[in-house]
Amino acid sequence: GNSVTQMEGPVTLSEEAFLTINCTYTATGYPSLFWYVQYPGEGLQLLLKATKADDKGSNKGFEATYRKETTSFHLEKGSVQVSDSAVYFCALTSPGGSSGSARQLTFGSGTQLTVLP
Amino acid sequence: EAQVTQNPRYLITVTGKKLTVTCSQNMNHEYMSWYRQDPGLGLRQIYYSMNVEVTDKGDVPEGYKVSRKEKRNFPLILESPSPNQTSLYFCASSLSWRTNEKLFFGSGTQLSVL
Numbered sequence A: 001g002n003s004v005t006q007m008e009g010p011v012t013l014s015e016e017a018f019l020t021i022n023c024t025y026t027a028t029g030y031p032s033l034f035w036y037v038q039y040p041g042e043g044l045q046l047l048l049k050a051t052k053a054d055d056k057g058s059n060k061g062f063e064a065t066y067r068k069e070t071t072s073f074h075l076e077k078g079s080v081q082v083s084d085s086a087v088y089f090c091a092l093t094s095p096g097g098s099s100g101s102a103r104q105l106t107f108g109s110g111t112q113l114t115v116l117p
Numbered sequence B: 001e002a003q004v005t006q007n008p009r010y011l012i013t014v015t016g017k018k019l020t021v022t023c024s025q026n027m028n029h030e031y032m033s034w035y036r037q038d039p040g041l042g043l044r045q046i047y048y049s050m051n052v053e054v055t056d057k058g059d060v061p062e063g064y065k066v067s068r069k070e071k072r073n074f075p076l077i078l079e080s081p082s083p084n085q086t087s088l089y090f091c092a093s094s095l096s097w098r099t100n101e102k103l104f105f106g107s108g109t110q111l112s113v114l
Helices: none
Strands: A001-004 A012-014 A019-022 A025-026 A032-038 A046-049 A056-059 A061-063 A076-077 A086-094 A104-107 A111-116 B004-007 B010-013 B019-025 B031-038 B043-051 B054-057 B076-078 B086-093 B109-113
Touching: A001 A086, A001 A104, A001 B031, A012 A019, A019 A111, A025 A032, A032 A056, A032 A061, A046 A061, A104 B043, B004 B086, B019 B031, B019 B086, B019 B109, B054 B076
Parallel strands: A012 A111, B010 B109
Antiparallel strands: A001 A025, A019 A076, A032 A046, A032 A086, A046 A056, A056 A061, A061 A076, A086 A104, A086 A111, B004 B019, B019 B076, B031 B043, B031 B086, B043 B054, B086 B109
């Protein structure tokens, strides 16, 4: 089955530091890949996505590149801010096993990021 | 404002006492889903619904029931809650099952079963 493995947290950085959160996956076929972010006390929000190999998703200064050869989708940001403190989830979706089946998201375990001023 | 609304936000109950967590969306979305979030395990899907009267099991459906009588509502029912169902629950919706990767999430329901 599908699975997503994220680097374990928590991650603590100073403001303006460089961020990398590693994500690797196992999936059949050609999955789409996503990063979701969960701010304290809120539900998850889609941060960025990539739907085919070598695609780069980007949003709010965050980037991630779909690497099929290494089955990875690492999240990066050049200069983090205190407001980036949140839990980040890597996820994938692939077609259901039969006609009409819903695409289902498989989430990683999440990485807690804390940015200190 | 487009949103997914869950109630209650916090719930403490005792083993065996039936409860319902409500979920409503105002975006005319076809697809709705329930997840539970546990430390170190990420989000796991409980049940999902591709449209009215169409529901199916996710990865961890045991001990839960759902119904989809109307497009906007997708309640989660625990007929006989047990302590291992203590968790943070999220409802989510999407325009259709074909686009379910862009999910809109509710703010969550923290459930404690004593």
